[in-house]
Amino acid sequence: MSAQVLSLKGNIQHSVVHWCFNVSEEQWDLEKTCTVSKRLGCKSVEIVGPEAFDTLKKHGLVCALAANGMPGAPFMKGLNNLDYHPQVIEVTTKTIDACAAYGFPAVIAFTGYKWRDAEDPNSGEISLQEGADNCVVGLKKLAVHAEKMGVTICLEHLNTRDGSHPMKGHPGYQGDDIDYVANIVRRVGSPRVKLLFDIYHVQVMNGDVIRRLDECQDVIGHIHTAGNPGRCELDENQEINFPPILRKLVQLDYKGFVGHEFIPTRNPEAGLRQAVEVCDV
Numbered sequence: 316m317s318a319q320v321l322s323l324k325g326n327i328q329h330s331v332v333h334w335c336f337n338v339s340e341e342q343w344d345l346e347k348t349c350t351v352s353k354r355l356g357c358k359s360v361e362i363v364g365p366e367a368f369d370t371l372k373k374h375g376l377v378c379a380l381a382a383n384g385m386p387g388a389p390f391m392k393g394l395n396n397l398d399y400h401p402q403v404i405e406v407t408t409k410t411i412d413a414c415a416a417y418g419f420p421a422v423i424a425f426t427g428y429k430w431r432d433a434e435d436p437n438s439g440e441i442s443l444q445e446g447a448d449n450c451v452v453g454l455k456k457l458a459v460h461a462e463k464m465g466v467t468i469c470l471e472h473l474n475t476r477d478g479s480h481p482m483k484g485h486p487g488y489q490g491d492d493i494d495y496v497a498n499i500v501r502r503v504g505s506p507r508v509k510l511l512f513d514i515y516h517v518q519v520m521n522g523d524v525i526r527r528l529d530e531c532q533d534v535i536g537h538i539h540t541a542g543n544p545g546r547c548e549l550d551e552n553q554e555i556n557f558p559p560i561l562r563k564l565v566q567l568d569y570k571g572f573v574g575h576e577f578i579p580t581r582n583p584e585a586g587l588r589q590a591v592e593v594c595d596v
Contacts, residue, residue, distance in 0.1 A: 321588065323356040323595050326565050330359035330379040331587065332539070332576035333367075338482075339579040349374040351584050355591050361574050362423065365413035372417065379572035380469060380511070380537050381422045384410045388481070390473060391434065393427020394453035395446035395489050404453060407468070408460055415464035420572075421537060423511065424457070424470045426450055426490030426499070436487065446489045451502045458505035469536045471511035472496040474519035482578065483546045484519070493521050493531065500534045509536020513576070518543045518555050525563050532567045540594060541577035548577055548586040549593045561596045 323329070331352045336343040343351070345360070345367055352360050352374075359379035360371055371378055383389055384406030392399040403424075410422045426446060432438035441449070454468065461468050475491040477484025490496040493512070500510050512535045517524055528535070542553030549557055561573070575590045 320354055321356040321591060321595075323591070327561060327595055328359070328379070328570075328572045329355070329357040329591050329594065330361050330572040330574040331357050332362045332574050333360050334362055335576055335578050336583050336587070339583045341583055343583065345370050349376055351587065352376060355588055357591065359572055359574070361572070362576075365410065365417075368413065368417045368419070378414070378417070378419045379421065379574060381410050381414050381419060383407045383423050383425070389423075390425040390471070390485055390488060391428050393425040393433075393489075394450040395427045395429070395441055396431065396433065397449050397452075398431075399427065399433070400449075400453050404456055407457055411457070411461055411464050411466045411468075414466045419466075421467040421469050421509075424454070424468050425473075426470065426488065426496065428485075428487040429489040430487060441489065443489070443495065447495065447499050447502070450490075450499045454499070454503045454508050455505070458503055458508050461507040462505060465507075467507050467509055467536050469509050469511040470496055470500055472513060472516055472520075474516040476519050477544070477546075480546075480578075491520055493517050493527055497531045497534050510534040511537045511539065513539035513541075514555060514557075514560060515539065515541035515543050515546055515576070524555070524560055528560070528563050528567065532569075535569065535571070537571055538564065538569070538573045539576045540573060540590060541575075545580075546576075546578050547580050549575075549590040550586070557593050558596055561594045565596060
């Protein structure tokens with residue numbers, strides 16, 4: 316693999332989602348992810364917690380989107396369930412404080428799974444309306460602190476269609492419709508609560524990605540990429556045409572980060588280099 320440093324156009328702020336490369340066959344540690352990210356011209360390594368922030372700083376990187384601090388699968392126990400509010404709000408607040416201390420911009424949030432016990436599909440379901448109302452309550456509480464600290468909370472939309480792998484899809488996740496999640500964000504009405512628009516998940520659940528970007532432009536706070544199907548590399552073997560989508564973001568004057576969140580199926584650095592090049596419009 317060539318160590319050539321990429322020369323980028325500067326229209327897109329590229330970020331790398333560490334967990335994807337940590338679970339690859341090569342199992343990159345954080346140092347390796349940071350080293351490769353810098354070599355490819357990326358400005359951020361993300362979905363890591365405060366324990367990783369010193370390493371990022373050492374490499375001259377930021378954390379564009381911090382993990383929210385929930386243990387285990389953090390997307391399961393979310394803000395749609397009042398029973399989980401104390402824990403979710405506590406750990407998210409601590410991460411907001413850490414981001415503010417390091418000058419990092421954002422922290423992730425999730426609706427959570429629709430079951431009343433997030434880990435038990437037989438425990439009954441939280442209705443869509445109740446789930447949205449609970450998310451708004453929790454996000455409004457978090458927004459007060461986020462506004463004070465200058466950190467943005469990004470609520471993620473995830474797909475529920477792909478049950479083949481625990482990180483390719485999330486059957487049971489309540490926020491699986493992009494309009495549903497965007498409207499929760501709008502109801503909160505805070506400049507520090509935004510939408511995490513994941514192009515892969517939107518393609519799986521909704522499609523019509525460029526039109527969706529137009530419709531959600533008022534609330535988008537962060538972008539993720541991955542190829543579909545399979546959450547794979549952004550190559551010719553998957554269906555999403557990324558360059559026009561990224562050009563649309565530039566047209567919309569999107570200034571946030573684009574985090575590459577695909578699961579490598581081959582040489583991870585080659586795949587990441589390709590993703591950066593394909594999205595560098």
